[in-house]
Amino acid sequence: MASRGLKPAIVARELTKRYGDLEAVRGVSFEVGTGEIVGFLGPNGAGKTTTVRMLSCFLPPTTGTASIHDVDVRERPRDVKRLIGVCPQEDNLDPDFHVMKNLLVYGRYFGLPHRVVRDRALELLAFVALSDKAHAPIASLSGGMKRRLVLARALLNEPRVLILDEPTTGLDPQARHAIWTRIRNLRSHGTTVLLTTHYMEEATQLCDRVVVMDGGRILLEGAPLELVEHEVGRTVVEAWNYAEDFVSFLRTLPGRLEEVGDRLYFYPEESDHVERLFDQRFPRQERLIRRATLEDVFLKLTGRALRE
């Protein structure tokens, strides 16, 4: 439970969520340190969104406790929600209002005075590069713009903790990088960020620590690069159009071998000489030698079977 050695911003203890017979979350405990960015990874149905929705007071936990800056989510939901900013998975901007009015109305829910909301809204629109869209109808915005507006809206109450449920799903690379830049910028100002994502690159780029969930449980947590090194090693060899003697050869090397469809994955324990060895023994074997990534860790932990 390393959390940069800082006072925890989020504490969850043995959280569970049950729907009849279905146990969506089965006893999840974790901490997020103040100023830390933590990413929750997991296949669909892993329980990430349910966990996030319990932390942001949308769902009451079946058992267990959670608190944000020592405020209990069950006992004082109004105070918790004052401390956090939430970016939901699906955009729920108000289509009946234009961009600026969306922020003004949202600010009223926090009981903020009109002038304060207006000033912050102008600043935030500049921050997410939407100043020239202030009076545009929501329907005229692109997916990336909507996402940026949702982020701006989540920041309106100057939250100490930002909760982002799949902040960049469905965005093009430009829009995704635009969101990442802003999240990093917020962290540098001391905001704690908890996000869920399906993009391993996003987790690697942004997160100080990742938590891998599956089947309602936490499987593993740690710093992205350390996890990769520890779980998979440095290097992955992918090979295709291979013959049996190549497989037999790999079996003689220390490491883990995996055959998926028509593709072979080899995770060597000793990666320094792999390339030279292949060049000598199987120079014409079609292959790719690359650095191991978080995606390899993810697939190792959660398997390759389709979930939905």
Place this chain on the structure above:
Amino acid sequence: MNGMREIWRNLSLRSFRVWQRDLDVYLTNWKTEFLPPLSEPILYVFAFGFGLGSLIHSVRYEGRELTYLRFMAPGIVAVAIMFWSYFETTYSSFVRMYYQRTFDAILATPLLVEDVILGELLWGATKAVIASTIMLGVLSLLGLVSWPAGLWVIPLSVVAGVMFSALGLVITSVTKNISSFNLPMFLMVMPMFMFSGTFFPVSILPRWAFAIAWCLPLTHVSYLVRAAVLGWPRGPLIWSVLYILALAAALSALALKLMKRRLIQ
């Protein structure tokens, strides 16, 4: 009962912010929003008052004779109170809840689910008050309202508006998709619209139907509205007042309970 106590404790003035959001949308579209309650009474007056009314010599109501137009006019105000609040908290609330996810957005702020439900309930009632006030104005220009007794319609439409918008929320809380609203529409709302002393006095119904008619909330509303608009405070008004107050309170509690269950899973 524990759940009900929690709901009661969680109610707050913040629901005003939800009401205010709906009002802002209404004011944004005010040109299209104002037209229906303005044109509706005129259409009814022409179709039923002048058209049908010319076939009917007069109506005997509460021991007096009056023209059909005079009889019917308060009925359409009562109908408007029901329709405007019921439609707001069925179709419109469903759109906000399900398609626009407006409630989800609000629930990420310090408002609780109870605030959202109460705000919607009060907004539905507000739509009833707006509609009945506009219609009262139009009918008054046609000389069909007696003043100042007609002013009683406004507090009446507050209570009746709460009652019908709570009824709408109860229906919404158990509705899976928007086309399912047709069922309560044709089984409950349309029969009430026709048989609640709106277009003819319930006293001309056979005994059994007369008894059923007095169980319907709209019968009490049209009875009270008619007393106000005609300026005839006759008959046992108090029972109808108590009926709509009690039903408004009971349905509001039920709406809060069921909508909360629907919104928090």
